[in-house]
Amino acid sequence: xxxxxxxxxxxxxxxxxxxxxxxxxxxxxxxxxxxxxxxxxxxxxxxxxxxxxxxxxxxxxxxxxxxxxxxxxxxxxxxxxxxxxxxxxxxxxxxxxxxxxxxxxxxxxxxxxxxxxxxxxxxxxxxxxxxxxxxxxxxxxxxxxxxxxxxxxxxxxxxxxxxxxxxxxxxxxxxxxxxxxxxxxxxxxxxxxxxxxxxxxxxxxxxxxxxxxxxxxxxxxxxxxxxxxxxxxxxxxxxxxxxxxxxxxxxxxxxxxxxxxxxxxxxxxxxxxxxxxxxxxxxxxxxxxxxxxxxxxxxxxxxxxxxxxxxxxxxxxxxxxxxxxxxxxxxxxxxxxxxxxxxxxxxxxxxxxxxxxxxxxxxxxxxxxxxxxxxxxxxxxxx
Amino acid sequence: xxxxxxxxxxxxxxxxxxxxxxxxxxxxxxxxxxxxxxxxxxxxxxxxxxxxxxxxxxxxxxxxxxxxxxxxxxxxxxxxxxxxxxxxxxxxxxxxxxxxxxxxxxxxxxxxxxxxxxxxxxxxxxxxxxxxxxxxxxxxxxxxxxxxxxxxxxxxxxxxxxxxxxxxxxxxxxxxxxxxxxxxxxxxxxxxxxxxxxxxxxxxxxxxxxxxxxxxxxxxxxxxxxxxxxxxxxxxxxxxxxxxxxxxxxxxxxxxxxxxxxxxxxxxxxxxxxxxxxxxxxxxxxxxxxxxxxxxxxxxxxxxxxxxxxxxxxxxxxxxxxxxxxxxxxxxxxxxxxxxxxxxxxxxxxxxxxxxxxxxxxxxxxxxxxxxxxxxxxxxxxx
Numbered sequence: 226x227x228x229x230x231x232x233x234x235x236x237x238x239x240x241x242x243x244x245x246x247x248x249x250x251x252x253x254x255x256x257x258x259x260x261x262x263x264x265x266x267x268x269x270x271x272x273x274x275x276x277x278x279x280x281x282x283x284x285x286x287x288x289x290x291x292x293x294x295x296x297x298x299x300x301x302x303x304x305x306x307x308x309x310x311x312x313x314x315x316x317x318x319x320x321x322x323x324x325x326x327x328x329x330x331x332x333x334x335x336x337x338x339x340x341x342x343x344x345x346x347x348x349x350x351x352x353x354x355x356x357x358x359x360x361x362x363x364x365x366x367x368x369x370x371x372x373x374x375x376x377x378x379x380x381x382x383x384x385x386x387x388x389x390x391x392x393x394x395x396x397x398x399x400x401x402x403x404x405x406x407x408x409x410x411x412x413x414x415x416x417x418x419x420x421x422x423x424x425x426x427x428x429x430x431x432x433x434x435x436x437x438x439x440x441x442x443x444x445x446x447x448x449x450x451x452x453x454x455x456x457x458x459x460x461x462x463x464x465x466x467x468x469x470x471x472x473x474x475x476x477x478x479x480x481x482x483x484x485x486x487x488x489x490x491x492x493x494x495x496x497x498x499x500x501x502x503x504x505x506x507x508x509x510x511x512x513x514x515x516x517x518x519x520x521x522x523x524x525x526x527x528x529x530x531x532x533x534x535x536x537x538x539x540x541x542x543x544x545x546x547x548x549x550x551x552x553x554x555x556x557x558x559x560x561x562x563x564x565x566x567x568x569x570x571x572x573x574x575x576x577x578x579x580x581x582x583x584x585x586x587x588x589x590x591x592x593x594x595x596x597x598x599x600x601x602x603x604x605x606x607x608x
Numbered sequence: 609x610x611x612x613x614x615x616x617x618x619x620x621x622x623x624x625x626x627x628x629x630x631x632x633x634x635x636x637x638x639x640x641x642x643x644x645x646x647x648x649x650x651x652x653x654x655x656x657x658x659x660x661x662x663x664x665x666x667x668x669x670x671x672x673x674x675x676x677x678x679x680x681x682x683x684x685x686x687x688x689x690x691x692x693x694x695x696x697x698x699x700x701x702x703x704x705x706x707x708x709x710x711x712x713x714x715x716x717x718x719x720x721x722x723x724x725x726x727x728x729x730x731x732x733x734x735x736x737x738x739x740x741x742x743x744x745x746x747x748x749x750x751x752x753x754x755x756x757x758x759x760x761x762x763x764x765x766x767x768x769x770x771x772x773x774x775x776x777x778x779x780x781x782x783x784x785x786x787x788x789x790x791x792x793x794x795x796x797x798x799x800x801x802x803x804x805x806x807x808x809x810x811x812x813x814x815x816x817x818x819x820x821x822x823x824x825x826x827x828x829x830x831x832x833x834x835x836x837x838x839x840x841x842x843x844x845x846x847x848x849x850x851x852x853x854x855x856x857x858x859x860x861x862x863x864x865x866x867x868x869x870x871x872x873x874x875x876x877x878x879x880x881x882x883x884x885x886x887x888x889x890x891x892x893x894x895x896x897x898x899x900x901x902x903x904x905x906x907x908x909x910x911x912x913x914x915x916x917x918x919x920x921x922x923x924x925x926x927x928x929x930x931x932x933x934x935x936x937x938x939x940x941x942x943x944x945x946x947x948x949x950x951x952x953x954x955x956x957x958x959x960x961x962x963x964x965x966x967x968x969x970x971x972x973x974x975x976x977x978x979x980x981x982x983x984x985x986x987x988x989x990x991x
Contacts, residue, residue: 272918302943514897519987532825535656546655560721600983
């Protein structure tokens with residue numbers, strides 16, 4: 226159902242020939258209104274791809290008529306020519322759809338440092354526009370895949386209104402403010418300011434806490450478009466929760482499909498003095514290569530958890546730290562706790578709880594193990 | 609030659625039975641004076657092993673008579689009992705050597721969260737003391753190995769004086785203020801304050817810029833002991849340079865022996881506004897798993913270098929960044945530069961230059977590639 230689950234949206238996904246292997250590589254999502262409200266969050270990487278620079282400007286206007294997305298090339302580190310290409314893509318889309326180019330967002334993903342084949346992109350926009358339809362969401366989700374093994378979509382419904390979305394991302398997966406390419410749509414009748422508030426609240430505790438490999442992308446983009454076609458204005462809290470649930474579901478799908486991973490690791494930090502401390506500690510644990518290897522080897526190596534906590538500025542006393550792995554408190558008061566032989570690590574999901582014993586704040590970061598397959602996938606060819 | 613290259617020192621290395629495989633695991637280094645001056649730097653990890661907590665106190669006195677080191681167990685996260693064990697080891701060493709226990713430094717390395725077999729450690733101290741000799745430096749260097757495939761020693765000589773040392777370390781290799789276990793000795797006649805100054809100056813640009821896997825240890829310890837036996841007080845700059853050269857040499861040996869690595873990567877940041885910026889950027893590049901995989905695959909993937917630079921707070925403009933890999937400027941002005949096919953990556957050493965075009969400061973960080981062997985070595989068993 227994806228981005229066309231909500232009323233007022235059409236979408237399509239086609240093979241424009243950007244990818245050498247002929248797989249689908251260009252998607253179009255169109256908001257047919259009556260509203261054109263939109264909000265977006267983008268990578269906090271200071272090296273931003275051309276489409277991010279463009280779309281940030283578009284979103285400042287608070288209105289988006291269409292989003293054109295391509296896989297097969299990130300259009301990042303491509304200089305003024307790269308930005309001209311993004312601009313030309315938006316202009317072409319605007320012309321074909323008879324909308325304002327300043328209301329066309331662009332998103333790209335793929336190899337950094339390579340210019341897009343613009344003849345194929347521009348022809349692809351025409352083809353994609355011709356195939357737009359109210360059931361095109363699935364094809365759009367497929368066309369934005371890169372190393373993703375599956376496409377990712379999610380839908381939540383309220384009382385007469387819907388939030389749906391699609392996401393891509395499998396590597397370079399450690400957002401700063403946003404992550405990956407994500408397009409969310411809703412037919413709720415919500416203005417730009419409310420959309421923005423709901424989106425930021427949702428991404429802060431979902432995509433922003435996915436940290437698969439510690440590598441922040443140049444192209445991360447999350448857009449939320451509202452058509453107002455349901456003619457219903459939901460309760461703000463209910464709406465925010467629906468957006469959060471869709472983001473959370475898509476974030477989980479990204480983790481489950483992360484490059485080469487064999488374990489999905491939920492790092493839950495509790496007992497922190499502040500939420501900021503909890504996030505810092507969670508991220509430090511999630512990025513510790515030695516721990517990620519240990520989890521891959523099904524070794525409940527809590528010493529590596531403590532060594533990761535010790536590198537942070539969070540409030541804690543080393544002799545009060547507690548760590549549970551899959552429900553077994555293997556570390557108590559900074560030392561040996563329950564028998565590590567009790568830890569069952571056979572399953573894909575691994576749950577680490579780090580108790581800082583310094584307060585009541587919590588945060589959860591999602592990551593993956595580090596595997597020989599990850600190394601292979603990221604060393605055998607450019608991506 | 610190691611720690612016994614300088615006059616006034618004896619050392620030994622024995623198998624005390626701490627390691628299950630029977631390999632050497634206990635080393636003793638003794639300063640026979642006339643001076644007992646010493647300086648030390650320790651991990652900045654806030655979760656510190658018992659021997660680090662003990663030795664930090666010892667070093668505050670500025671005098672060290674002996675250093676006892678064990679592999680086969682880190683004595684980290686072992687609570688009050690762990691600290692008592694370190695204390696007992698120092699007391700035993702002091703009794704056997706007839707010195708003050710407050711002048712015996714202790715260092716340990718191995719698995720975190722396991723108590724040492726104290727009967728073996730204390731008996732080992734007696735054996736090691738009986739085997740002390742002026743040529744024992746090599747055996748001491750061998751006894752502190754864990755996953756190291758080779759032992760590491762280095763010597764520099766001045767005009768009538770010598771600086772020598774040994775180091776261990778192959779994983780959890782990303783120092784905060786110091787790294788790994790390192791003991792340096794000199795027969796130069798230098799007081800504690802001068803030693804301290806020379807050691808901090810030397811480690812700041814050597815061990816502190818080794819960042820093999822981004823994981824900071826709980827046990828990092830670097831000690832510098834001076835016997836004064838040469839009766840020569842060197843020029844301070846000359847002495848500091850000798851200490852720096854020994855640290856640099858040992859740091860390079862650590863990188864060359866890093867767990868599972870197939871490439872040694874020199875990340876040189878130039879054109880930075882400040883040295884602090886250069887170090888931050890160098891470390892961000894050195895810790896980027898995707899780049900480390902690409903280097904393993906001999907792929908000059910400069911886009912991953914730029915995405916790593918973009919996560920820092922350093923002063924730079926994205927469209928002015930330049931990157932060279934093995935002498936080929938593959939990225940110029942933030943975009944495509946010279947042909948990447950010109951980059952020869954067949955050899956073990958890889959040289960990345962990142963030019964921020966924002967000033968004149970520089971820094972060099974040493975790291976390794978990320979390999980399936982690293983994953984295997986750190987997932988197949990606890991270490």
